[in-house]
Amino acid sequence: MSTNEMPKAYEPNDVENKWYPLWEDRGCFKGNPDSGKKPYSIVIPPPNVTGILTMGHVLNNTLQDILIRWRRMQGYEACWFPGTDHAGIATETRVDKQLRENEGHGRDHYGREEFVRRVWEWREQYGHTIIKQLRKLGTSCDWERERFTMDEGLNKAVMLVFVKLYEKGYIYRGRRMINWCPVSKTALSDEEVIYKEVHGYFYHFKYPLSDGSGHLVIATTRPETMLGDSAVAVNPADERYKDIIGKTIDLPLTSRKIPVIADEHADPLFGTGCVKITPAHDPNDFEVGLRHKLQVLNVMNADATMNEAAGEEFVGLDRFECREKIVKLMQDAKLVVKIEDHMHSVGYSERGDVPIEPRVSEQWFVDMKELAKPAISAVKSGEIKFYPDRWTKTYFHWMENIKDWCISRQIWWGHRIPAWYHKKTGKIFVGLEAPKDIENWVQDEDVLDTWFSSWLWPFSIMGWPEETKEQKFFYPTSDLVTGPDIIFFWVARMIMAGYEFKGALPFRNVYFTSIIRDETGRKLSKSLGNSPDPLDVIKTYGADALRFSIIYIAPLGMDIRYSNEKCEIGRNFANKLWNASRFRRMQGDIVPFDISSLKATDLSQDDKWMLGRLNQVVMSVNDSLENFRFHDAVHGLYEFVWGEFCDWYIEVSKENFFNKENTEKRNRGLGLFDHAMFTILKLLHPFMPFVTEELAHQLGYLADDANIMLAEFPKPLESAKLAELGISDELIKRVVAKFAIISAGRNLRVSCNIAPSLKIKYFIKPVDAGTEKFLQEQKSSLEMLLRAESLVIDANFAASGPAPSIVTDAGTIFMPLEGLVDVAAELAKLEKQKKELDSWIAGTKAKLSNERFVSKAPPKVIEDSKKLLAENEDKLCRVEDMIAALRR
RNA sequence: GGGCAUAUAGCUCAGUUGGUUAGAGCGCCACGUUGACAUCGUGGAGGUCGUUGGUUCGAGUCCAAUUGUGCCCACCA
Numbered sequence: 001m002s003t004n005e006m007p008k009a010y011e012p013n014d015v016e017n018k019w020y021p022l023w024e025d026r027g028c029f030k031g032n033p034d035s036g037k038k039p040y041s042i043v044i045p046p047p048n049v050t051g052i053l054t055m056g057h058v059l060n061n062t063l064q065d066i067l068i069r070w071r072r073m074q075g076y077e078a079c080w081f082p083g084t085d086h087a088g089i090a091t092e093t094r095v096d097k098q099l100r101e102n103e104g105h106g107r108d109h110y111g112r113e114e115f116v117r118r119v120w121e122w123r124e125q126y127g128h129t130i131i132k133q134l135r136k137l138g139t140s141c142d143w144e145r146e147r148f149t150m151d152e153g154l155n156k157a158v159m160l161v162f163v164k165l166y167e168k169g170y171i172y173r174g175r176r177m178i179n180w181c182p183v184s185k186t187a188l189s190d191e192e193v194i195y196k197e198v199h200g201y202f203y204h205f206k207y208p209l210s211d212g213s214g215h216l217v218i219a220t221t222r223p224e225t226m227l228g229d230s231a232v233a234v235n236p237a238d239e240r241y242k243d244i245i246g247k248t249i250d251l252p253l254t255s256r257k258i259p260v261i262a263d264e265h266a267d268p269l270f271g272t273g274c275v276k277i278t279p280a281h282d283p284n285d286f287e288v289g290l291r292h293k294l295q296v297l298n299v300m301n302a303d304a305t306m307n308e309a310a311g312e313e314f315v316g317l318d319r320f321e322c323r324e325k326i327v328k329l330m331q332d333a334k335l336v337v338k339i340e341d342h343m344h345s346v347g348y349s350e351r352g353d354v355p356i357e358p359r360v361s362e363q364w365f366v367d368m369k370e371l372a373k374p375a376i377s378a379v380k381s382g383e384i385k386f387y388p389d390r391w392t393k394t395y396f397h398w399m400e401n402i403k404d405w406c407i408s409r410q411i412w413w414g415h416r417i418p419a420w421y422h423k424k425t426g427k428i429f430v431g432l433e434a435p436k437d438i439e440n441w442v443q444d445e446d447v448l449d450t451w452f453s454s455w456l457w458p459f460s461i462m463g464w465p466e467e468t469k470e471q472k473f474f475y476p477t478s479d480l481v482t483g484p485d486i487i488f489f490w491v492a493r494m495i496m497a498g499y500e501f502k503g504a505l506p507f508r509n510v511y512f513t514s515i516i517r518d519e520t521g522r523k524l525s526k527s528l529g530n531s532p533d534p535l536d537v538i539k540t541y542g543a544d545a546l547r548f549s550i551i552y553i554a555p556l557g558m559d560i561r562y563s564n565e566k567c568e569i570g571r572n573f574a575n576k577l578w579n580a581s582r583f584r585r586m587q588g589d590i591v592p593f594d595i596s597s598l599k600a601t602d603l604s605q606d607d608k609w610m611l612g613r614l615n616q617v618v619m620s621v622n623d624s625l626e627n628f629r630f631h632d633a634v635h636g637l638y639e640f641v642w643g644e645f646c647d648w649y650i651e652v653s654k655e656n657f658f659n660k661e662n663t664e665k666r667n668r669g670l671g672l673f674d675h676a677m678f679t680i681l682k683l684l685h686p687f688m689p690f691v692t693e694e695l696a697h698q699l700g701y702l703a704d705d706a707n708i709m710l711a712e713f714p715k716p717l718e719s720a721k722l723a724e725l726g727i728s729d730e731l732i733k734r735v736v737a738k739f740a741i742i743s744a745g746r747n748l749r750v751s752c753n754i755a756p757s758l759k760i761k762y763f764i765k766p767v768d769a770g771t772e773k774f775l776q777e778q779k780s781s782l783e784m785l786l787r788a789e790s791l792v793i794d795a796n797f798a799a800s801g802p803a804p805s806i807v808t809d810a811g812t813i814f815m816p817l818e819g820l821v822d823v824a825a826e827l828a829k830l831e832k833q834k835k836e837l838d839s840w841i842a843g844t845k846a847k848l849s850n851e852r853f854v855s856k857a858p859p860k861v862i863e864d865s866k867k868l869l870a871e872n873e874d875k876l877c878r879v880e881d882m883i884a885a886l887r888r
Numbered sequence: 889g890g891g892c893a894u895a896u897a898g899c900u901c902a903g904u905u906g907g908u909u910a911g912a913g914c915g916c917c918a919c920g921u922u923g924a925c926a927u928c929g930u931g932g933a934g935g936u937c938g939u940u941g942g943u944u945c946g947a948g949u950c951c952a953a954u955u956g957u958g959c960c961c962a963c964c965a
Binding site: 394638643 | 890891892893899900901902904907908909912913914918919920922923924925927928929930931932944945946957958959960961962963964965
């Protein structure tokens with residue numbers, strides 16, 4: 001081995017492209033239900049088949065990959081089930097658009113059967129993009145188990161569920177007011193409506209009474225709907241309008257007379273207290289209409305243009321054109337009282353990005369109330385846990401007020417509703433198979449909401465309704481990682497489906513990810529152009545860097561502020577690992593080493609410190625991951641690897657490594673280094689799969705055909721072993737204090753402008769005999785780290801002249817420089833330190849002499865305070881001595 | 889209108905059950921190519937924890953009020 005095999009800087013691209021196919025070929029990702037190990041499973045939130053990888057996917061899938069790799073290394077039979085979602089409306093829109101662009105005709109030109117065929121074709125050609133992209137990120141999904149929500153097996157599951165729920169009476173068909181998207185021309189569920197605060201106008205119109213006795217003033221934000229008005233309502237308790245109830249109105253711009261009715265819906269305190277009632281175009285009015293048996297007059301077409309019922313002069317107008325025209329006509333007729341600016345929230349269609357239109361139509365619904373019950377208690381009892389826990393509140397609120405779910409969609413791409421209508425009798429047939437005498441029946445034209453297949457995902461992906469080994473072994477799944485934006489769409493419904501159809505929870509833990517925003521806090525979106533392409537980022541920084549950085553910057557349960565530059569954190573860190581490994585390679589091949597035969601006498605204090613800290617890190621990484629504290633795990637590792645292992649351990653090791661004479665000692669040092677490095681690589685592997693695999697091989701820790709991703713995840717040493725090796729918190733503290741002396745020595749050098757290359761004399765006056773012995777043993781390493789010409793450790797040291805010095809916990813370090821010392825500056829520095837100590841001591845003394853503190857605070861706290869007080873008093877003495885010496 | 893979250897260094901965030909006079913990264917300043925690393929090293933400056941009040945021997949950490957910000961739900965004709 002020679003160093004020129006390892007370039008100075010880590011180049012991730014080749015490494016990543018090399019390992020991924022190898023892992024896949026070697027079957028590293030496979031989940032085997034017969035292994036006899038403990039199961040650990042995750043189902044991917046299926047990305048839309050039309051989708052391309054976004055930063056949101058990166059975060060979400062990195063988290064899942066961390067969990068799955070960690071559990072796999074821990075010895076679980078880990079299986080990550082991947083797949084894609086057919087995304088009904090999105091896909092249909094996409095393919096329709098493409099056909100229009102390429103062939104000049106939209107979907108209607110082709111007819112249902114041909115269009116659906118074209119969508120499948122499209123899916124074959126483009127539908128695997130995101131799956132390929134996920135591989136670039138390093139996700140260790142069991143790709144052989146990839147499923148699509150329109151697969152035959154999943155279709156069977158969907159059909160069966162529909163029939164079962166129909167037979168149970170939970171699914172029904174009804175004429176209801178639903179949310180209608182005029183662009184997609186389909187019904188939507190309540191959850192697919194996005195409310196936006198928009199600026200509009202509040203139009204106050206006069207509605208003349210038919211008997212000529214005057215007029216009422218009504219206010220509306222949607223003048224175009226007046227063409228469909230069926231009544232004007234006033235509150236029955238409203239004295240102002242008592243006498244008008246029962247009269248009729250001549251509805252302007254129409255030839256219709258509509259009644260004035262009394263209904264609680266009218267709020268006497270709002271506006272004029274009179275409200276126009278348009279049963280076909282407003283959900284509240286629809287209810288009023290039902291109560292009063294009013295005519296439901298639909299004045300719009302499916303695309304939200306006005307229909308014949310609106311009147312001749314309005315037919316064909318778009319609803320917004322119609323609005324303007326009506327306002328104009330009302331103004332001409334002097335029926336406009338006023339027009340006010342008005343901010344209000346308007347429901348928009350998620351896909352079409354236009355205001356939805358309330359519309360009365362025949363749709364299929366699921367009555368969710370019974371389904372919700374076990375799903376509520378599962379989360380209440382803690383059988384299913386949410387991380388962060390606060391999402392349970394959102395969940396309960398929705399579940400406890402759950403509404404019927406509108407599941408039919410007037411599109412072609414999706415699972416077709418298994419309902420047939422008899423041509424003559426109109427009878428409804430619902431079943432898995434079409435009726436035998438099919439010639440007498442027509443099938444329902446609608447397809448099911450995409451989520452009606454997604455909610456079965458945790459078991460349909462495992463082959464349900466067939467009884468499969470996979471289900472027996474991997475269901476319920478372990479953890480679910482998803483965004484809180486689909487808690488209702490997906491998470492809640494999966495829980496309901498799990499209990500209803502499998503009789504068991506679908507997953508035990510749900511981790512809700514953060515939302516990714518740009519640096520200025522805006523949501524990432526295509527239209528804002530602030531959405532980086534993860535593949536570009538991977539090319540520039542590496543997949544490991546992207547993965548690591550995004551976890552590193554993800555605050556717990558809050559939004560992430562992302563920018564590409566943040567990936568430098570991960571890139572630099574990968575490079576740091578690379579160079580630490582490069583350094584190791586320069587010291588020669590790996591040597592035989594067995595941690596279990598190690599004795600305390602084999603170890604330097606620095607070794608013990610390093611092993612002790614490494615052990616703490618092992619514990620905390622495992623603990624953090626158990627609690628889904630990814631951020632903590634990553635920060636702990638970063639800090640340890642960079643700030644402790646590289647900054648101190650490698651530096652102190654150099655003395656040993658560069659001295660080739662004591663082979664035994666040197667080899668032991670190399671072995672210890674390798675033990676630590678391999679442990680670090682394993683700990684980091686779930687976060688940075690590629691570079692860790694590469695380095696484990698570069699360093700010779702693994703056979704060519706072995707993989708770090710299948711190595712055992714580090715476990716902490718037993719406390720007996722730690723004690724046996726002389727590793728304790730006390731020892732760790734001592735070594736840290738030694739490092740503090742070195743930092744102080746460097747500080748002295750810089751503050752006196754001593755060239756770093758210049759070797760100088762240092763003196764250390766240790767605090768006590770124990771420390772003196774401890775430091776004395778490590779004199780040569782101290783000399784090296786201080787770049788000292790010489791170092792004297794002497795409890796009785798007294799500077800002969802003015803000597804810059806710094807007082808630390810372990811002792812005082814001096815840098816005597818005859819003639820070069822700026823006495824005033826030194827004094828100022830010491831005075832500052834004295835002042836700080838004085839005030840600290842005064843504060844602590846006051847606290848300790850406070851009777852109530854002494855009587856109420858826990859003994860441990862008091863003891864610690866006293867100990868610190870003594871230490872700091874001692875420190876103060878030393879500082880004062882120094883000041884006196886300088887003044888002499 | 890209801891709910892959830894959040895407010896800590898110039899920026900982005902840590903800060904576990906209240907207990908040394910608050911930490912990290914980036915940025916900034918100074919110095920530096922010392923036999924892993926300038927995607928680097930060494931040292932340094934910089935916050936009193938949104939505001940007010942309270943509980944407590946002791947509060948960034950608990951409580952109340954208040955202000956700002958973000959999100960969710962409901963509803964406003």
